[in-house]
Amino acid sequence: MIKDLDDSLRAMLTGEAATGSELAGAAISFATPTADWRNTASGLRLNVYLYAIEHDRELRSPERRRRVVDGVVLVEPSPARVVCSYLVTAWNKIDPAGGEAEPQEHRLLSDVLDVLLRNPVLPRPYLVGRAATVDPAVVAAEPGGTGVGPEFWTGLGTPLRPSITVRVRAALPPPTLDAGMPVSTVRVRVAGADRFQIGGTVHGPAGAVAGAWIRLAGAGTTSETDDDGRFVLPVGAEGTATVQVRATGFRPAQRDTAVPVPDGRFDIRLDPL
Structure with missing residues (x-):
């Protein structure tokens, strides 16, 4: 350098x-x-x-940039x-x-x-x-x-x-660190009962879809994807969940998944209108 x-x-x-x-x-x-x-x-x-x-040292920011590439979370420290x-x-x-x-x-x-x-x-x-x-x-x-x-x-x-x-x-130029696969399921125990959240990403043909609306069918629970297409959605108890996705310029999509997510990944692909 x-x-x-x-x-x-x-x-x-x-x-x-x-x-x-x-x-x-x-x-x-x-x-x-x-x-x-x-x-x-x-x-x-x-x-x-x-x-x-x-x-x-004065001009260095402690923030880190996170992005998902092929389902893997990459972390870049500030330079x-x-x-x-x-x-x-x-x-x-x-x-x-x-x-x-x-x-x-x-x-x-x-x-x-x-x-x-x-x-x-x-x-x-x-x-x-x-x-x-x-x-x-x-x-x-x-x-x-x-x-x-x-x-x-x-x-x-x-x-x-x-x-x-x-x-x-x-x-x-900062090093890029492989932080592994994104977390797809979080289990929280409240008053002796397990409550789950699932996390995933929404992609289109050109990459991550930001601002997509995520909804848990039958429960009304909603979420929204961030700039990297990631989301976290509370789903309640263990079992099966149906996740519905809508985004401007794309066809609506729906996907069923077991809770906890069995394969560690929960990605939804949207097709353009």
């Missing part, structure tokens, strides 16, 4: 660079700007160095969120016409800052790999390199340089 963020950030910087700008002609590197890198680098280069990865901090610097190994490398480096940083300020969120066309499967990453540019101090440059053996700190807040 981190590599996909790198590639997405590179794609945005390249794709959003103005024609003829310093950024359009610069090479982009994610290498650590060590002495070896500086000595081997040539031309005008933009260094985007990832120096910190932090878990963003974990991370903050990736990059230090962006410009390096010029070209002999400019004016004799100084710094003005060209400063123009390059200005081009980068312009792209970042125009794109507070990574545009979807530039998202790569797993980064394209979650909410687009949020990008914040902080001129001045607030994330590192002079000791960082001392450790790399180079004088303090102008830089931009870029923080990218991104969601990690």
